[in-house]
Amino acid sequence: MTTDRHADLRRTVREFARQEVAPRIAAMEHSQTVDSELAALIAAQGWLGATIDRSWGGMGAGQEAKTVIIEELARVSGAAGAIVQASQLGAAKIIHLGSPEQQRTWLPAIAAGDVLPTIAVTETVSGGHVLGMQSTARRTRNSWVLDGEKVFVGNSHVGGLHGVVLRTGNGPAGLTAFLVESDRPGVSVLPHSSALGLHGFSFGTVRFDRVKVPASAVVGDVGGGLAVAYSSSVLYGRPNLTAVALGLHRAVVERTVTEATTRTRYGAPLADLAVVQHKIGQMASRFAVARALAYEAVALLDRGESCDDELMAAKHQNVELLLDSVRQAMEIHAAAGLDARSEIARLMRDSWCINPPAGTGDIQVHRLAEQLLHPRRHLDWSQRLAGALRLPPHETWTRAPAGKDQVDALQTRTS
Numbered sequence: 001m002t003t004d005r006h007a008d009l010r011r012t013v014r015e016f017a018r019q020e021v022a023p024r025i026a027a028m029e030h031s032q033t034v035d036s037e038l039a040a041l042i043a044a045q046g047w048l049g050a051t052i053d054r055s056w057g058g059m060g061a062g063q064e065a066k067t068v069i070i071e072e073l074a075r076v077s078g079a080a081g082a083i084v085q086a087s088q089l090g091a092a093k094i095i096h097l098g099s100p101e102q103q104r105t106w107l108p109a110i111a112a113g114d115v116l117p118t119i120a121v122t123e124t125v126s127g128g129h130v131l132g133m134q135s136t137a138r139r140t141r142n143s144w145v146l147d148g149e150k151v152f153v154g155n156s157h158v159g160g161l162h163g164v165v166l167r168t169g170n171g172p173a174g175l176t177a178f179l180v181e182s183d184r185p186g187v188s189v190l191p192h193s194s195a196l197g198l199h200g201f202s203f204g205t206v207r208f209d210r211v212k213v214p215a216s217a218v219v220g221d222v223g224g225g226l227a228v229a230y231s232s233s234v235l236y237g238r239p240n241l242t243a244v245a246l247g248l249h250r251a252v253v254e255r256t257v258t259e260a261t262t263r264t265r266y267g268a269p270l271a272d273l274a275v276v277q278h279k280i281g282q283m284a285s286r287f288a289v290a291r292a293l294a295y296e297a298v299a300l301l302d303r304g305e306s307c308d309d310e311l312m313a314a315k316h317q318n319v320e321l322l323l324d325s326v327r328q329a330m331e332i333h334a335a336a337g338l339d340a341r342s343e344i345a346r347l348m349r350d351s352w353c354i355n356p357p358a359g360t361g362d363i364q365v366h367r368l369a370e371q372l373l374h375p376r377r378h379l380d381w382s383q384r385l386a387g388a389l390r391l392p393p394h395e396t397w398t399r400a401p402a403g404k405d406q407v408d409a410l411q412t413r414t415s
């Protein structure tokens with residue numbers, strides 16, 4: 001349930017995106033390199049700390065506010081939305097499972113925008129199958145030695161603090177998460193190679209070659225790496241990618257309406273054709289559903305209610321609905337949409353990049369089925385971490401529950 005404060009935040013981010021992000025898009029698309037300046041600029045706004053407690057210098061604003069920020073950035077640039085989503089995702093494990101020392105060291109720096117964190121789980125041999133990972137960490141007397149390679153790491157080339165999950169034993173209890181500074185000896189990133197879309201964002205390969213870290217670098221428990229990976233992905237990855245999809249979806253609808261109302265055919269705007277109107281109506285309907293799902297799921301998180309299923313369904317549906325709208329947008333643009341430099345072509349490319357992270361659609365559906373068929377097999381992360389997720393009732397980011405007077409007035413009006 002968004003408040004006036006969310007509306008103010010939306011206006012601020014929208015203005016920033018218009019002034020600071022939009023002018024950079026042509027260069028990002030042309031060079032297809034990493035825009036580290038944009039990452040620093042976004043970080044300096046304090047938005048990476050949207051869900052970091054105010055005692056650490058964060059915004060303490062919760063998940064709905066986080067969604068507003070990502071949506072508004074992604075509406076202008078998928079890459080900008082992806083930069084902030086990856087950073088907030090990287091912060092999640094420290095917020096929820098970090099030691100007091102880790103929180104003291106890193107949360108103020110992340111909130112201030114001085115450090116961009118990452119989470120590095122995926123390997124070439126294991127994507128959706130997290131337990132298939134093979135990179136290792138070996139315990140020595142007072143430290144650990146990390147070896148391996150992580151691929152598709154969001155913020156790979158701008159991240160200052162990697163959160164890497166590695167194999168420290170066999171089976172599900174054989175994974176452990178570590179915090180590793182990017183300038184630690186043995187840490188390297190492979191040269192950036194251009195992907196289909198999200199130009200300006202980096203999601204490349206990070207290599208760990210006999211990297212020595214102290215015992216205090218372990219996040220959570222030794223053997224608790226799966227909890228770090230899953231809780232981050234369910235509580236931050238899913239809603240963050242949902243928000244990127246939502247921002248892209250809004251842009252796709254807006255771009256298509258502009259195209260349909262400004263291109264003339266048969267002596268009238270394209271929008272006069274019934275088939276074009278029908279497609280625009282379908283896109284508007286999908287966007288409304290996508291938006292409702294996205295904000296309902298994060299509102300539940302802010303209230304500390306159980307919502308793992310809603311978060312997964314929102315990610316699944318937002319990507320599916322977006323890709324359906326993209327197809328109709330491309331149909332309406334026809335040949336003009338095939339110009340690789342066109343806005344709709346960029347939006348189409350960026351939209352496809354949102355499908356795999358935090359789980360493909362198949363993975364969301366698989367997990368949702370598992371929840372129904374084998375409810376005891378999976379932990380409910382939104383419940384397990386509800387204490388840390390719930391926004392305090394005095395926070396002005398939450399709307400106060402309706403008082404008895406308001407309820408009575410409403411009943412009078414509707415009876």
Ligand SMILES: Cc1cc2nc3c(=O)[nH]c(=O)nc-3n(C[C@H](O)[C@H](O)[C@H](O)COP(=O)(O)OP(=O)(O)OC[C@H]3O[C@@H](n4cnc5c(N)ncnc54)[C@H](O)[C@@H]3O)c2cc1C
Pocket residue numbers: 086118119120121122126127128129151152153154155198203353354356357358359360361362363366
């Ligand atoms: C933009 C972007 C950002 C990313 N950011 C990060 C990041 O910050 N950190 C990180 O660690 N990773 C990141 N990733 C990687 C992402 O998490 C993986 O791409 C994702 O987990 C899917 O893995 P995969 O691509 O190897 O596909 P695979 O897991 O190999 O899947 C291949 C196909 O098999 C299907 N499939 C797999 N398992 C199942 C199943 N159990 N049931 C049904 N179907 C299944 C999939 O749906 C897909 O169609 C990012 C990826 C992208 C594109």
